[in-house]
Amino acid sequence: MKFVVFCFVLSAIVSSTVTIDCPANSTQVCGNCSPQESCSAPKPVALGGPYHCRLCQCRCDKGYLRDSGRCVLPKDCP
Numbered sequence: 001m002k003f004v005v006f007c008f009v010l011s012a013i014v015s016s017t018v019t020i021d022c023p024a025n026s027t028q029v030c031g032n033c034s035p036q037e038s039c040s041a042p043k044p045v046a047l048g049g050p051y052h053c054r055l056c057q058c059r060c061d062k063g064y065l066r067d068s069g070r071c072v073l074p075k076d077c078p
Contacts, residue, residue, distance in 0.1 A: 020057070023071055024071065025070075025072070026060050031056075065077060
């Protein structure tokens with residue numbers, strides 16, 4: 001039972017660290033850092049297992065501009 005509770009708490013902590021709180025009028029955009037095939041390395045080998053990490057950032061929605069960490073309409077720019 002303790003192991004089940006530990007796993008649940010651990011998964012909640014990991015999932016909360018991956019999520020970013022984006023400001024209004026913006027969207028979380030994530031890229032994948034898995035190795036990719038290229039001409040020089042057609043079959044990448046992941047050391048220590050497959051890569052599952054995702055690099056995330058907040059991007060302003062279409063029509064909005066970034067201003068000091070928030071997304072505003074062009075008419076609201078200082």
